Amino acid sequence: MVSLEDEIKQNGLKVTPQRSKILRYIRENSGKHFSAEDVHKHVVIDNPNIPPATVYNILKMFVDRGLINSFEINGKAIYEGRVEPHVNFSCENCKNIYDFDLEGDLSYLEKNVDGKVISTSVTVRGICRNCLNELEASEKTLAR
């Protein structure tokens, strides 16, 4: 069994409490999505002096090493523990991000790509089910 600390070391990085804590947080919430600020807010609890810059650096390193995944939406980088391709659905209304699975064996994503692939993200902008329901409800109210 490979610990998070081993993973960090195996990628040529030194193990520090900050790095362990950040990787653990993202990995243990694999279906969730975090901005750098979200991660900073979490690490600050145990580590009151850690500046945002350090969190930004650590996150970027983890992405470069493939330890976590990231994509950008609404002008911000979003980090997640799920590294295999899936759909990140971004709701224009509530700004939440939801994961959905892709169909099939995923090879269709990279079949025509000429070059070396590091990571693949599918981002869908739209209106989520919750917001659709609420918008529908408020339209009915207005129509009364």
Added chain:
Amino acid sequence: MVSLEDEIKQNGLKVTPQRSKILRYIRENSGKHFSAEDVHKHVVIDNPNIPPATVYNILKMFVDRGLINSFEINGKAIYEGRVEPHVNFSCENCKNIYDFDLEGDLSYLEKNVDGKVISTSVTVRGICRNCLNELEASEKTLAR
């Protein structure tokens, strides 16, 4: 036949020279990718006083109306005329973006999505063919 100006009008927007020029530029270079700054540089030729802010506003409106597509990479918004889903391959080395086609009927992308889809982008980070070749060549040179 629907002109670009008609398309703008049909989406509830007023037609102005700035808007026509921007939409035409992006649509006539459908396989290319533009940052807001790229677009601004082009419009400024005919329109020396147009501020970046106006270009940003126009681009964002076009995306919201589905007239063009956009995605974000390396901290910047990128605009393109191709609105149907395809692969945007971003080379970490040369920073160029290349289009590749997706396989099949594309329904696999949104099959599991619960909500209303506005747009779908597939972004692949990697190293492009050109850079792979150059990197390989320079490794051989070093090994001599």
Added chain:
DNA sequence: GTCCATGCAAACGATTTGCATGCGT
């Protein structure tokens, strides 16, 4: 002991906002 990581402050760059003027309808 050496080198890399952290902590901190300041800078940066892409984008947004507010407001007066101008133009499309």
Added chain:
DNA sequence: ACGCATGCAAATCGTTTGCATGGAC
């Protein structure tokens, strides 16, 4: 003529950089 669009300046926000101190190996 009305209302939205443009032009302009300033502000905002996420992120990056430079440098001194501290901790991992």
